[in-house]
Amino acid sequence: MRAAVIRDFYRDLSIETVNNPICPENGVVLEVAACGVCRSDFHGWVGEHPKVTPGSILGHEYCGTVVAAGPQAKHKPGDRLIAPFILACGACPHCATGVSNACENAIVPGFGTPGAYAEYIAIPFDHNLVHLPETMTPALAAGLGCRVTTAWHALTDRANLRAGEWVAVHGTAVITDFTC
Template sequence: MQAVRYDAYGDTPTLIDVPAPACPADGVVIEVHATGVCRSDWHAWQGHDPVSLPQVPGHEFAGVIAEVGPQVTKRRVGERVTVPFVCGCGRCDYCAAGESQVCPDQSQPGFTMPGSFAELVAIPAADLNVVPLSDDLDFVTAAALGCRFATAFRALVAHGRVRPGDWVAVHGCGGVGLSAVMIAAALGARVVAVDVSEPALALAGELGAEVLVAGGPHAVPRILDATGGGAHVSIDAVGSNETAVASVSSLRPRGRHVQVGLLLGEHATPPLPMGLVVAKELEIYGSHGMSARDYPAMLDLVACGDVRPDRLVGAVLGLGDAGAALAAMSRPATTAGVTVLRLGPRSPS
C-alpha cells in the first residue's frame, strides 16, 4: 500500500510503498478514505512528543472496514467507521469502565503504531475502539471530528460542565479551539475566542464566538471585562506557558480550567497562578481525547445540525500533500480551519 512516512525527526515525510498491515486477531484493518492533519502529528514529527521511528503519522481518520479479526464480534467488513485517537487495550478496569482514553496500555495510531496517512490502518480491540458512522456523514467531515472535535466535546461537556448562559473562554483558535467555539455555542454558552491570528478570530466569530480578543498581554483584562468578572469555563487549546496561565487567570470564582493543548518541552511545567486557584476555588482538568463509548452523544449533535464540523475544514488535499501540510505548521498560519487528506477507494489487488 501507499503511506506517508518519516524516518527521522524533522525529515521530510515521503509518500512510499510499504507492506499492508496485518489484521490483529481482536482488531480490524480499515481502508482510510480521509484523515486529518493535526498539530499533534507535527509535534511527533518534530520530536517534541517522541515516537518510534520510522513512523507513519495520522490519527484522525474515517473509512471502511476491509478486514475483521476472528475475535471481533461487533464489527463487519464494509462498515463505515471512525476511531478515537486513543485506543484502549480492552482488558483493563479503565476500559471496562468506559474510560479507555486513560488506559495504561493504550495505543495511538501515528504514535505508538503506524497511523492513518496511509491507504490502510490496523486497529486493535475493535469491539471497544471502533465507532460506526451513519451513511449521511461524509468521510471528510468524519475525519474533521478526529481528536480535535472529540477532545473539545469531552472537555466542555464532561469537564467544563457547560450550561446555557455560561461564559466560555477559548485560548487558541486552531482545530481544537474552533471546535470548542462551535460546540460551546451549540450548548448555549457565550464564547470569548482568543488568538493572535486575524483569520482564525474571524472564523471563530462565524462559528459562534460573541467576543473576539487578540492574544497577548492584554487578553486577560479584556476577558475579565467582557465576561463581568471572568469565564465560567476556560480552555487552553494551544499548549504553552502563556496560554495556560492566561486561561486560569481568565476564570471567575469557582471556574473551571481545562487543559487541552499539549504542554511539551519548555512548556511542560507552566507556572500556573496557584494563588488564584486557592483563592477562587478553581478547578483544573486535563482532557485526553474521548472514548468510543461517548461518541454517540457527539454524533447526535452533528446529526441534528446543531454543530457543523464540515465548516471547520479549511483545505482538502491528497495523501501526497501530507508532508507539505505538516511542514506548513512550522510557519505562522495565514489561513484558518483544519486540513484533511482525502484518499480514494483502493483498487482491487
Template sequence: MRAVVISEYGVLPEVREVAEPAVADGSVVLKVEATGLCRSDWHGWMGHDSDIVLPHVPGHELAGTIAAVGPGVSGWAVGDRVTTPFICACGACEQCLEGNQQVCPNQLQPGFNYWGSFAEYVAVPYAAVNLVRLPDDMDFATAAGLGCRFATSYRAVHQVGQVAAGERVAIFGCGGVGLSAVMIASALGAEVIAVDTNPEALALARDYGATHTIQAQRSGPDAATDTSPAAGTSPAAAVDQIRDLGGAHVTIDALGSSAIVQQALQSLRPRGRHVQVGLLPQGVQLDVGRLIGQELSWLGSHGMPAHAYPEMLNLVATGNLNPARLITRTITLEETPTALAALPTATPAGVTVITP
C-alpha cells in the same frame, strides 16, 4: 500501499510504497477514506513524542471502511463505515472497565506508537471497544475530525469543563480544536470569547458562534515594539478585555503554550475552571498562589472514549452541531508533507482533511 513516511525528525517526510498493515486478533484494518491534519502530527514529526520509532507513518484522526476483520472480532464486517478515537483502549484494564478508556494505560495510538492514517490503510486494535459506526448520511471528511479534534473538544467543553448556558468561556487558539470548542460551547448556550493571532481564524470563530473575538499579538522579536493595529492585542491587554467582560468562568488552551496558560489563568473569575487540551512538550510553570487563592481548577482533557460518541452524534444528526463547517481545505497524500511542515506558520484557518 502509499503512505507518508517520516525517516528523520524535522526532515520533510516522503510519500512511499510500504507494506499494508496485517490484521491481528481482535483488530480490523480500515481503508482510509479521510484523515485530518492536526498539530499533534507536527509534534510527532518534530520528535516531541517518545513513543514514535522511525521510520514512521503519522496520522491519528481518521474515518474509513473496514477492509479486513481479524479473528475474535464480532459485529463488524468488511465494508462497514466507521471512525475510531485516536486513543485505542484495551477494554480490559481497570480504567476501561470504569468507562475511562481515554486514560487507558495500555492504549495504542495510530500515528504515535504504531503506524497511522497518512496512508491508504491503517489498523485499529481492540476493535470491540474502539470502533464507532458512522451514520449513513455523514461523509468521511466530517467523520475524520470526530476521531480527535471535534470529539476531544466535545469532551473538554461538555464533560470535563462542564460548561453551562450563560457561562463565559474564553478559548485560546482557534485551530481545529479551538474552533470545534467555539462551536460546541456556543451550542451549549455559553458566551464565547475566541482568542487567536489569525484574523481569518477569528472570522470563522464568529461564524461558529463566538460572541467576542480578540486578535492576540504574534510572538517574535518585534512583537513588543509593533504597535500597529495589525500587530494584535498584547497578552496583558487581552486579559484586561476578558476581565472587563466579567472574567471567564471557563478557559481552554486549545493550542498548547505556557504563555497562553498564564493568560488563561489570569482571565478566570474566582473559582473558575481551566481546561488544558493543547500539548505542552516544554512543560509549564503555574502560578500556584493564584490557583489556591482564587480556588481555581486546573483540568486536563485527553480525547473521548468510543462509548461516549452517541450523544455527540445525536447532536450532529439534529443539526445542533455541524462539524462539516469546520473543514476549509482538502489535500492529497502528495501534498501532506509540505502541509505538515507548514502547520506552525502557514496553516489556513479551519480544518485540513487528507483524502488518500
C-alpha cells in the same frame, strides 16, 4: 500500499510503498477514507514525541471501510467506521470503570504503531470504532476521533458549560522556524 512516512524530522513526509498491514486477531484493517492532521502530529513530526521515530507513519483521527476482519473482531468487511484516537483494551480496570482514555493497554496509531497517513491501517481493539453515518462526509467524520472529542470534553466536563453561558477560548501560538 502507499503511505506518508517520516524519514527526517522537520522535512516533507516521504510518499512510499510499504507493506500492507496485517489484520489483527482482535480487530480489523480499514481502507482509510480520510485522516485529520492534528497538533500532536506536529510534535511527532518535529521529533518531540518519544514514540515517533524516522520510519513512523502518523495519523490518529480517521475513518474508513473495513477490508479485513480478524476472528475476534466486532466489525465485518464493508462496515464504514470512525475511530477514536485511543484504542482502549476494554478489559483493564480503567476501561471497566469507564475511563478508557486512561487504558493501561491503550494503542494510539501514529505513536508506536503505524497510523492512518496511509491507504490502509490495522486496528486492534476494534470495539472502539463506531459506524460512520451516511449523512456525514469522511473528511468531517475524521475529526471526531480527536479534536472534537477533546473540545467536547473540555467544554462539557472540565468547564461544565451550560446552555446560555458564554465562554472565552484562549489560545497560544508557537512560532516555529520553517526555513531550515
